[in-house]
Amino acid sequence: MPELPEVETTVRALRPHITGRTILEARFFNPRVLGRKPEPDLAGRTIASVGRRGKYILLDLGDDVLSIHLGMTGKLLVNAPPETHTRAYFTLNDATLNFVDPRMFGRIELNPARIAKLGPEPLEVTFEEFRRRLKTRRTRIKALLLDQGFLSGVGNIYADESLHRAGIHPCAIAARLGPDRARRLYKAIRQVLTEAIASGGSSISDYVDAEGRKGWFQIRHRVYQRHGEKCLRCGAIIRRILIAQRGTHYCPKCQKR
DNA sequence: ATCGGTACCTGCACGC
DNA sequence: TGCGTGCAGGTACCGA
Numbered sequence: 001m002p003e004l005p006e007v008e009t010t011v012r013a014l015r016p017h018i019t020g021r022t023i024l025e026a027r028f029f030n031p032r033v034l035g036r037k038p039e040p041d042l043a044g045r046t047i048a049s050v051g052r053r054g055k056y057i058l059l060d061l062g063d064d065v066l067s068i069h070l071g072m073t074g075k076l077l078v079n080a081p082p083e084t085h086t087r088a089y090f091t092l093n094d095a096t097l098n099f100v101d102p103r104m105f106g107r108i109e110l111n112p113a114r115i116a117k118l119g120p121e122p123l124e125v126t127f128e129e130f131r132r133r134l135k136t137r138r139t140r141i142k143a144l145l146l147d148q149g150f151l152s153g154v155g156n157i158y159a160d161e162s163l164h165r166a167g168i169h170p171c172a173i174a175a176r177l178g179p180d181r182a183r184r185l186y187k188a189i190r191q192v193l194t195e196a197i198a199s200g201g202s203s204i205s206d207y208v209d210a211e212g213r214k215g216w217f218q219i220r221h222r223v224y225q226r227h228g229e230k231c232l233r234c235g236a237i238i239r240r241i242l243i244a245q246r247g248t249h250y251c252p253k254c255q256k257r
Numbered sequence: 258a259t260c261g262g263t264a265c266c267t268g269c270a271c272g273c
Numbered sequence: 274t275g276c277g278t279g280c281a282g283g284t285a286c287c288g289a
Contacts, residue, residue, distance in 0.1 A: 002282060003283095032266085055282095069283080069284090070282085070283090071266095071283055071284080072266090072267095072281070072282050072283050072284095073266090073267080073281085073282075073283095102266085103266045103267050104265085104266050105282095105283055105284075107284090114284095137259085137260095138260085139259075139260060143260080143261085146283085146284095148284080155283070156281090156283085158282095204282060205269085205281075205282085207282075244262085245261085245262070245263080247280075247281080
């Protein structure tokens with residue numbers, strides 16, 4: 001679930017609790033969370049700061065960066081006891097960190113190489129750079145928005161919501177978007193992400209931030225998971241199709257190829 | 258290099 | 274009640 005707004009909300013909630021704290025003990029209950037790498041020795045390391053890049057939570061340990069990716073169902077909870085799906089548990093001086101992830105798509109990794117391959121941050125990239133990157137890609141725009149090497153942080157919900165606000169069909173070929181439509185998409189992505197962060201993200205099933213708070217942007221979704229219902233803008237029936245094996249929701253009247 | 262399909266996991270809602 | 278199916282916020286990897 002967690003896309004950029006949910007990760008950003010989690011990071012903001014996390015920050016005051018763990019910045020400057022030292023890790024006393026790190027326990028990994030399932031090796032899968034580490035990918036194929038050996039268990040890092042984190043005892044005694046101090047968290048200098050907490051940041052985010054794309055959908056990655058980054059704990060600055062001085063010489064190293066500990067990255068936590070929440071996958072589809074991950075949560076990172078402060079001061080909550082271990083539960084059924086706890087995959088890792090950190091004890092700090094004066095706080096605990098509980099990594100809960102039922103589906104185990106999440107990963108905890110020291111200095112991941114992936115970070116360097118991420119595309120620009122959607123809230124930082126300029127329109128000129130966004131357009132330049134769009135021009136060379138022949139894939140469907142929805143698939144491209146999910147590509148973290150193109151733009152980092154946008155996932156299934158915010159891709160669909162952005163395309164609806166921009167009035168662009170998810171099957172439109174990226175390189176064929178002219179300056180006007182590219183500009184509308186650029187603005188829509190920024191607007192949707194900014195509003196979602198202000199709402200604390202979207203709580204679709206059980207997403208909560210580090211302090212256990214739900215987000216509320218889901219009540220403002222205009223197409224995501226609304227197939228069969230009326231478009232709030234034009235009244236047409238929202239459709240659901242598959243793009244890149246992901247459910248894709250759009251209005252057939254508002255969104256043109 | 259780019260693109261699309263599959264695999265990796267668990268849980269839930271649904272129909273029978 | 275229980276079983277099978279389809280679906281879910283993500284990404285790595287493979288072959289074309």
